Amino acid sequence: MIRVVLLFLLLLFGSVAKAQTSTDSIQRLDEVVLSDVKLKRYSHGYKVTVLNDSLLQKNRSSFTDILRFNSNLYFKENGYGMVSSPSFRGTNASQTAVIWNGISINSQLTGQTDFNTINTTNFKSVIIRSGGGSVQYGSGAIGGSIHLNNTLSFSPHFDNTMTLSYGSYDTKNVSYLSSYAKDKWSFNIGLNYIDSDNDYKYLSTDKRNTNGAYYNGSINANVGYVISPKDVIKLYHQTFLGEREFSGTISSPSLAKYEDQNFRTMLEWSRQGDKAFSKLKVAHLQEHFKYFGNKNTENYTFGKINTYLINYTADINLLTHLKLKPIVSYNYYEGNGSSFGDPNRKEFSTTALLQYTPNEKWQYGLNLRQDVTSGFESPLLFSFDVAYEVSDYYTLKLNGSKNYRVPTFNDLYWQPGGNLDLVPETSYQIDLGQDISYKSAKLNLNAFYIKTTDLIQWKPNTSGFWSPENIAETQNYGAEASLDVSKKIKEHHLSLQFNYAFTVSEDLESNKQLIYVPYHKANINLAYAYKRMSLFFQHLYNGEVYTTTENLSGRFYSVEAYQVSNFGMTYQLFKTKSQHIDVSLNVNNLFNTVYENVAFRPMPDRNFNFQIQYKF
Template sequence: MKTNERQFIIHHLGLYYLSISVRCLLSKGYPLVLAWFLLSSMHVFAQTDSSRALDEVTVKTFAPARFMAGLKIQSIDSVTLQQAKFQTLADFLSFQAPVNFRPYGNGQLTSIGLRGTSSNHTAVLWNGININSPSTGQSDFSTLPTAGFDLLAIQYGSSSCVVGSDAIGGSILLDSKPTWEKKAELSFGQRIASFDNWQTQLSARLSGKRFSSKTVFYKGVLNNNYPYTERNYYPVERSTTDSKGFIQDLFYLTKKQNQISLNVWLSDNNAVIAPQSIHTREVLQTQSIRVLNTYQIKKLTLRGGYVQDITNFGRGNFDKPSRTAIDRFLIRAEHEWQFSKLTAHIGTEAAHVIAHVDGYGGSKITENRLDVFAWLRYQFSARLLATLNARQAFVKSFDPPLAPALGLEYQVAKSVRLTGNISRSYRIPTMNERYWSELGDPNLKPEDGFNKELGINWNHTKNDFSLSSSLNAYHNLINNWVYWNPEVNYKVQNLQQVLAKGIEFSQKVAYQHKQISSGLMANYSFTHSSQQKAYDIYSVDVIGKQLIYIPKHNFTANLFFQTLSFGKNGLLKEHGMPFRATLQWQANSRRYTAFDNSKWFDGQQIFNLIIENGLRWKHLEGKVFFQVNNIFDELYLSSKRNAMPGRNYAINLVLNINK
């Protein structure tokens, strides 16, 4: 395909997806946003003077991170991502960060909690757009594959001013990254694991100076054929999960260094609990379509997107499942200016939501949302950096608070940096919380949080050793916390005021000498999250008590050893790839299951071992990963008082063709 033909196709694909969003917003009444959007577009596409000198464009996948001064951001390196390409984000992040996951079983619904908050207080961003379900306000981390993304980061603490709604506890950042060099890669991966579980992946990358493409197909089946029905008198719940998906990332760089991209992500997941018995069987089907088109022209970025989430839930023979179907149309426009030491970034994002949910009484619910934001970054000196951000959301029948934030970073010495951040956050109640028949309340108030945190970072390198440490303390007070109140038949109310506070410590030690490298990455967090006000006479006993399913202490550690050459002669010497062994550890203290802390799950410790090696011959690479999970056969429970699997094994084979 010729270059101009390829540009024509990509360009018009983008216009098609953008036009969907524009038509939707025009019909639903965002004339000012639409007018600004079209005026910006006219300015962009009118640049036809090839003799005009254009500024060099630096393409960044997640520009907002530059405006998060004072916030803790943990990036995951590519080597670690490659080891975990067959894992879900829930399984992977459990051993990488002090993050609280709450699984309902192996391969079943898994929710996240950051810094003592609940599952709908963490935003999940895919290439800059929030993919949390508008109905539940959260993402199922058992359906998010690690292999689908090039960049992965965890952002801790309130970031509503940058991310928007949901980011009271933090956010998960998932991004795709183009490669602007001539390269062709084909990869096939197969995983075979205990309990008759398996996964298959096929991916291809093709890139040149102006074109970059990544295609990923994945398919996995968890039959969970356990050889036991109970562990230490706790039942082991049988379930099956069938998941598959397709990811396509396309990037094109014009002669004027403008970037056009198209990102597509399709997923289909089917989980069956107790499949052996029709009387106790539960079926959860989830399907998603995510399409994002982005134009980056100099300092102006335009996005148009479409997201569809479908959920079917039923019991028994699954004849009449409860159905949820939500469509979202998104447009976003933002521009950045550079004035000496000051960087200014302003933008707006509009969304139109259409919900068909059986639980809402059969009627279609539509909703328009608009966000306006401004971010400022000022480099006072080589040592002092400050950011000042603000976001205002507009939603019909709501009055979300203005979300400002001030962040500072100060380089005290060459190896010591101090950080601080003060921010206000908010969460717009989910559609389930507002519109669920009889239990929902359309008049709920948005949740309103005020977060303060301080941090210190220390880095030191000497000879073959490098050392980095960080210590963060935070205090996050959240008002109007939405609560499904059991005292009134679980009707939704703004009842709780919750205070989440704690400290986080991370340590990285690395050693590199000739062909040998090793290192330790460890994290610890202390989290105290409790209700602060009583809303009736029955809630007095829970004041100051730890919220359920949130452990006070959480530890993770990864110890690795790697050698570039395994063997002094022969086949391994000539064609061998690095040998790497990684020992993972994850532990947490007791998790309370009763609001008065009278019942709990005991603390747990899980150890995993991963061994990796491979051979390389010309353009062909073959890697083998052998993994032992839960080495010491630890008994730990899910949120349903069912035991999770004991010791289990997996072997992964990955074949790569690079040219």
């Protein structure tokens, strides 16, 4: 029935869109359709970091490691390859939105995304947008949002990339990426499979990670068709199938196993007119898991969520310098699980984004959103942003917003422990940024403040079960710095990227830092290329984090600060106009550092990865 309704609405909006005026050419439509209009046009006052496809394809480590070594995000990872949760400016994982081609893919069970279930094959870019984004992206975008973007180019081409790699712990990875376009058609597909025993040694002990093996496969396929000079229709699809043994702690071995199945399909119809550009999206998302407490038995618990979504947007040029983007969205969620029953939820939202550009120096944005969510009273949300170009080298940015997060199905219905009396989290944030650029150097400086009320936290109750509660206010504040420098001297290419974050995240009642939020985090990337050879060096500093709140003795427990380095080299064996072969060797944890990311869960010792990549 849901699918029939969505199809009917698709036809309805399609008939309404026919009233818009035509554009001048398919090429112009291409340029508009294939860019992330909402993110690009309505984020002038925000800090936006772009990780391009060359970085994603060359770095064959996990998505967690790509972000850990190339951004200010902190990750809590329960052993290498296990569940990976981000902390964005001291907020928790459920307060970070992950956006796939414009729609949120955060789990309706946990409210977060496990970054070790995302493969970056076939993403044109990953964009990190700092600052509250609930107005544009809905529940959960309190600390920031991470955007995974597929693009479809209609310029005639046929490109292929085949990558094979083998590394320590019998880790095997194979991927294939193909992109094709001719006439009115464009198509690309990314296939990836990885398998690892993941049985690394626990340094300074005689033990190994005996229950850490994992394997997964993913498909990322997209197709586009130019219906007319005004219309393009695109279909996006993702499939992820994975199985992981869940590592135990250094003192408590585990036999647990976890199976993931994630499916995402979205149909998008874009239409370009002289004064308006509209998009209609219809999507179906499914997340499914099985948890085995003992991998040697057939006993398991399970959970399954289906999401049905319809979203309509229009970019309207009200005046020469004034643009309006109305958004209407409807989501329906239905769940089924052994520990939370058969819940469902309906969400309807209306959003208005306004962008005013009076001249080349000033950019103003004002946005409003109202949600209607079954079972909750959602607040009226707002955000604003301002960007002022002081000179060709210096830009000031300011943004502020009211954000929120509704309780997840696990928060409400998990048995035992769910709490039906929870109310949504609400927060206010403000961010001041400075962009300084000179020749081949760029420096970003940001200071931020976030205040959250009714934060949802799981705590042990009087019955001995863990249960979520709305706790007192919390505040997050700090500063971030990012530096990017590149230099070319004849055939020598050098680059440096540096990121640093100072973060305070505290409970206002106790004035204590929240658990698993480091005060200090920094990383540096150095790269050098000459003719066919290139080298890189990465270094990460992760400050001390508290792992428990104060106990009866008044003592805190923590994970010590650590530093870890990676090194890699690539050599181009063969190159013609249309083909080339690269071989590379990466050494991770170069100095064999003993460190933990989560208490009592050691991370890998020094390990190696060899890769060969063929582009044709």
